[in-house]
Amino acid sequence: MKKLLAVSGVALLLAGCGSSYDWDEVTTSSGSKGQPTATYVDKKTKEPISGTITWKEGDTLISEFKVKSGKVQGDWVTHNADGSVAIEAQLDEGELTGTTVVYCPGPDKKPQQKIVIDGKEKSQSQYDCATGLQTALEVEIHTPAKENHGHDLARSAWRIVDGKQVPAALASYAKDGSGKLDGVQETYYPTGQVEQRHLYKNGQLDGVSEEYVLLTDGTYRLRQTSLYKDGKRDGDTTRYFAFGNWPEKIVERRESYKDGEDLGQSISFENLDVHVNARMNDIPPANYKIHSALIGRDSYGGFKADVESLKYLLTESKVDVNERLVADEDFPIQQVAENAYDMLVGLGADPLKVSLAGNTRLMMCIKQSYRNCSDEHFSQLMALANAKTANLYGNTPLHQVCKTTRFLKERPAVVQALIGSQDVNAVNYAGQTALHYCIVQKDKTTANALIQAGADLDKADLAGVTPMQLVFLRDPRPNSQKQLSWDEERVRFVGQWLSKSKFSFETPFAGFDKSLKQLMIEAGDAPSAMLVDSLSPKS
The missing domain is CATH 1.25.40.20 (Ankyrin repeat-containing domain)
Known part of the structure; x- marks a missing residue:
């Protein structure tokens, strides 16, 4: 119950300054009861109180703290039902200051959350109770009595995997407190390896963005890179092979952008070759005539160009002979008819220039x-x-x-x-x-x-297949499903080179646990197996 210290006139003027309040005599006008940042008021009068509040749950003392004009002032310590410390904090007129610690359940006082206010910066850390390792960190500009949303300076997060701390996320923000992303932003796989990495400047993507893939077999590699400027794609977006037997950073597809616009030009790798796409409207239509003249007319023995006419067109039109004349074709040096090649080089065409592929x-x-x-x-x-x-x-x-x-x-x-x-x-x-290609x-x-x-003859490709073995594969592409096929012609074809190779019809075939001869026998193909015997070197 409330205990008044005096009833004199002076004491009445100071009523409440040295008062004591039981927990059931107070409530809050803002915030939740039991929270250090709440405003505590008299339950009957609804007026802010000053004095000491004693918080008990049954016979257990949870906390005893001081308030001034309803605001917590000084130390705040709360306890659990077993007497262990739950929260320790310092406050100044209801605002957290210094270090605040929320503890994990139990007597060990292991931090679960820690808030540190140092001048204009406020950092909040989260911890894993089982290991004591940190799981999150947020740094922001501290603005007392105001929402801090949008004032982030940095964010980091970690996972606890097998008792170890591994990264989960990272973000950097502008130092001016605007809350805009500025610098590196990363997310991570549970293993702690980077999943995505982006660069920001003034809240916009700016620089190289990277995406990585982590396969079920543990393979980890770069999947895609993109270039950004002022929040827009600007430059190449390159996607790399991530599956199968491809080595790291082998380009699967590349697309080009300028100021956020897709230029319509892409390069992709399909069926062991390069495929190029380019928009038709990138080049003035008038250049199609020059392009046709460059290629020349089909005649006996190949294409022939009217050299003098072509030279006149190229010179008078002032086209760049080292740029494409039409969007879906290669550069002039690759397309020009042979009889006009020297003339084109004489006009400045680079003979070493390569096509888009x-x-x-x-x-x-x-x-x-x-x-x-x-x-x-x-x-x-x-x-x-x-x-x-x-x-x-x-x-x-x-x-x-x-x-x-x-x-x-x-x-x-x-x-x-x-x-x-x-x-x-x-x-x-x-x-x-x-030889892999020629032998196919x-x-x-x-x-x-x-x-x-x-x-x-024994050079294995990325799928582990040698030229000799490739002869018997139905689909020779490196990442295709391995299916075997044989006939007399192929067996004899390979048999002639057995003396120059480590290949043997008797040893397990790449991708199979049986030899080619054994597979022939199991298929009931006695003639092929007998032919193999006749071709194999005698020991």
């Missing part, structure tokens, strides 16, 4: 075998500094030769010259050499030439 002029002559680039022109191109340049998929000119069946049959002299000038064991992004085509002549030049 990364192909050189040499590779385009191979890919577009219908153009019938002459042997002399091939010699000219093979002498350039970019003659061994690989495209965006990692394919060299020699890879492209082995992918182009018509070229293999019709240009044996050029094929032989390329084999002599290229690295026969260069691998593309799938880990495959030119079952081109014995070129395959033999590659092997004689030092091509490795």
Whole structure:
């Protein structure tokens, strides 16, 4: 009950200054009863009180604290029913100051929450009661008696995994207290590895944004990067292969942006090749005529251009001969008819310029075998500094030769010259050499030439498949489901090279737990198994 210290006139003027109040005699005009920041009032008069409030639950003393004009002043300590400390705080006229600690249940006084006010900064930390490790941190500008929403300075969060602290989230804010993101923002996988990382400036994305993928087998790698400026995409957004046997940071798709606008130009990798998309309206339509003149007319022996007319058009139209003439095509140096090539270079075209897919002029002559680039022109191109340049998929000119069946049959002299000038064991992004491609085509002549030049018959691609094994796969692509198929022609084809390879019909096949011979027997194909016996070296 309330105890008045005096009844004199002076004491009446000071009524309440030294008063004591039981818990059932008070209530609050703001905030929740039992909270240190509430405003405490007399339950009957509803007037703010000054004095000491004793808070008991039955015979248990929960807290005893002082208030002035309804506001808690000085130390605030509350206890649990077992007498252990629940909360410790300091207040000045109802505002938290210094350090406030909320403890985990139990006698050990392990912090569950800690609030530290230091001048204009207020930090709030959360802890895991089981381990005592920190799980969250928020730093903000401290504005007494006001909401702090939008005044963040930094935020961090952690997970507790197997008794260890691993990152969960991170955010940085502007130092001016505007609450705008500024700096690094990160989220994390439960393992503590970064899931997303973004850069902000003045509340807007600005710089490189990164996304990572964590696969079920524990593989962790970069999935996508995007460039931003002033909150808009500006530059390339690149997506990388994350699944299958691809090595890290192999481009799956790339798109281009400018000031937030999709430029409509993308590069993607499909079926062991590069596919390029570009919007048709990016280039003035008038350039289609120049483009047609550049390619020339189809004639016996290849395409021919009217060199003098083409030179006049290129000069008078003042087009940039190192830029695309139409959006869905490559640069002039890849497209020009052979008889106008030297003229185009004379006008300033860069002979080393590569296409959007990364192909050189040499590779385009191979890919577009219908153009019938002459042997002399091939010699000219093979002498350039970019003659061994690989495209965006990692394919060299020699890879492209082995992918182009018509070229293999019709240009044996050029094929032989390329084999002599290229690295026969260069691998593309799938880990495959030119021999992988040629052996799939079952081109014995070129395959033999590659092997004689030092091509490795036992070079495994990213799926662990060698050229010898590739002969028996229905789908040769690295990430395809492995299914085997054989016949007499293929068995004999491989049999002729057994002496130059570690391959054996008797050892387990890549991706299978049985040898090819055993699979033949289980399939009831006795003739094939018997042929294998006749071809296998005798011990």
